[in-house]
Amino acid sequence: MEDENLITVETPIKACKHNIRAIHDTMDVIGGRWKISIVACLCFRDMRYSELLREVEGISGKVLSRELxxxxxxxxxNRKILDTKPIAVEYSLTPYGETLKELTLTIADWGMNHRKEIIGK
Known part of the structure; x- marks a missing residue:
């Protein structure tokens, strides 16, 4: 009987640790101030470097380059060099990157609800 209780107590702890590790892995890839904003912009359409610089308010060119x-x-x-004069670079989500679309929408929904909860608007 004691062994059964140990298993039921141990399983949620292992699941929690597993989830926390996965969350840390996710945040390592998309965490920080800018990455999720860049991904969210690219969810709507492919964008050139200058468009991203304009759309992601507050980011510097140096930081945008590093994050990209x-x-x-x-x-x-994906980074694609366009055959234009002057040369331009366009960015798009990979099929793997597109798997983040639902997450960006979920984060946006949560943020809007949080704003309503805190500010009341």
Whole structure:
């Protein structure tokens, strides 16, 4: 009987640890101030570097470049050099990156509800 209780108590603890590890992995990839905003912009359409710089309010060019490289390294976005004069670079979500669309919508919904809860608007 004691062993059964140990298993039922141990299982939720293992599940919790497993979930926390997965959350940490997720936050390592999309965490920080800018990455999820960049991904959210690219959920709507492919964008050039200058468009992203304009849309993600407050980000500097240096930080945008770093975040784009990191997102590309994690296989979430594609970088395409366009055959234009001057040369332009366009970014898009990879099929793997598109798996974040639902998450960005969920985060946005939660944020709107949170704003209503805190501010009352």
């Amino acid at each position: 490289k990191d997102l590309e390294m994690n296989k979430l976005i």
